[in-house]
Amino acid sequence: MDTPSPAAARPRLSACIIAFDEADRIGDCIASLSFCDEVLVVDSHSRDATVAIAQAAGARVLQRAFDGFRSQKQFAIEQAAHDWVLCLDADERVSGELRAAIEAARARGFADAAGYRFARLSDYFGRFLRHGNAYPDRVLRLFDRRRGGWRGKREVHEAASVDGAVATLRGDLIHYPYRSLEQQLAKTERYARMMAEHDHARGKRATLAKLVLAPAWRFWRGYLLRGGFLDGWHGLVYAYVRANYVRQKTVMLWLLQNGQPVTTPRRD
Incomplete structure (x- = not known):
């Protein structure tokens, strides 16, 4: 009996982004996701060049009227091509250390958990906040959609959840939440x-x-x-x-x- 190759056991991964008028940030977000098999952007009918920039960067773009953060993110994972999804906002980037941790877990077939959380490091007017209520601000953003999703009825301060174990990965999700x-x-x-x-x-x-x-x-x-x-x-x-x-x-x-x-x- 043939043994599956490591490449065959490596799950395919979709990155899912929601966006609205993010022309100045969507390109860097997508660039940080180059290790994913697909980048999907769900755009809320942006008035700027968000869609054109995302498409030029290789993302698949769908447009949907915004009816809440949770609903928009759940729609995105439902449209993804693959069951393992990594969810970001357009103002977020995957750091090098976090990418390495995701890739290591992926090489193991994501076998130890149904979802993964990691710290989010936010820039605040020129300085990354590493203390207080701002950090580590751990978020569950990488998971198997067959065992979880963006559940509940709350459309703001939404959070994903999964049925099964959740593991914590090293590295930070870099966050640029405010322009001013x-x-x-x-x-x-x-x-x-x-x-x-x-x-x-x-x-x-x-x-x-x-x-x-x-x-x-x-x-x-x-x-x-x-x-x-x-x-x-x-x-x-x-x-x-x-x-x-x-x-x-x-x-x-x-x-x-x-x-x-x-x-x-x-x-x-």
Whole structure:
């Protein structure tokens, strides 16, 4: 009986990216995925050159109207050509060390787990944050879609899960989340609204104690207890803005449970 060659036992791997107006970042993201057998980009009808750049880089591009981060990512893995998938956002890159760890696990046939997580290292206005709430920020992004996926109903702060063992790989997923402070503030306000609406729909309630204490706890936990101060002024600003996100989310939930709108009503 013939023994399968190592190449035959090596699972094929699809990289799945969701994108919208990412012309300045999609090329570097795709370049970091050159070891994958397929790169699939699900684009939310970008208004810039995202699609053209992705196609020129060799990616297969599908377009789909955006209806939530979780739904978009689940759609992407369902369209992938292979069962093992590696999921990224357009503002992320696979580092050399992480690529080597993925390739080593792949050479073993991904035999030790149904999914793999790894640390995410975020750039914050010119400095990588290595402390506080920002790091290691481990995320499960490499998995067998037959045993997992982007589950649940929450469309923001979405997370993949698998049925089976999860292993941790060495190396970092490099993350460039913000182009400017203005973009970060707009992004966190949008996420706060989406989370408040999700929590309200589930019957979760805000209290006066949470309004006062939750933002303060988020700041001090990240800045002092987890060493965010070691990242200098970058760590201070990051901790403050993230605490403000908690404040916005809690205030919006308070308004919703008291029958008040959190967005400007549309006028015909």
